[in-house]
Amino acid sequence: MFVVSLHYKVPLDQVDAHIEGHIAWLKAGYGKGMFLASGRKVPRDGGVILAKGDRAALEDELTRDPFHQHDLAEYTITEFDPVMVADGLEALQG
Template identity: 35%
Template sequence: MFVVLLKFAANRADAPRHMDGHNAWIRQGFEDGVFVLAGSLVPGVGGAVLARGEPREALEARVAADPFVKEGVVSAEIHQIAPGRTHEGLAALLA
């Protein structure tokens, strides 16, 4: 399981220009079954994605393809989580 942090970078002002492509990238991640949660970092400093089901190298390539990352709107950090305990309601995410 991975947490992807997308923090606004120097080119933040270009976000509206690349929003459609970024939203399509998020949609594709959900359609592929890799993204299980996406949302904003509060207060307005970027976004985060919870991802699973593909190797780190594949996720790194996926993240690099995000128009926000490609255009320098955000910088990306990928953190891997090795779950030790999980609420029973989240067990399906780890299957």
């Protein structure tokens, strides 16, 4: 499993100009079964995506994000193994 942390490199008005494309890209990632959760950071200086699957496939998918294509955000990928989860979230394990 992966935590993808996005950090905006530009002012929010430039980010917002591409938000519709970013949301469409996120929905496609959910449709592929790759993305499990996503949302804005607080304060709004980026976002977070919880993802599963192969790291190379995830890295490739991130290149399709309009935020990446327009050089609006930096991405940090952290891989982790969820060995403990809350009740109801067992599907997140291995």
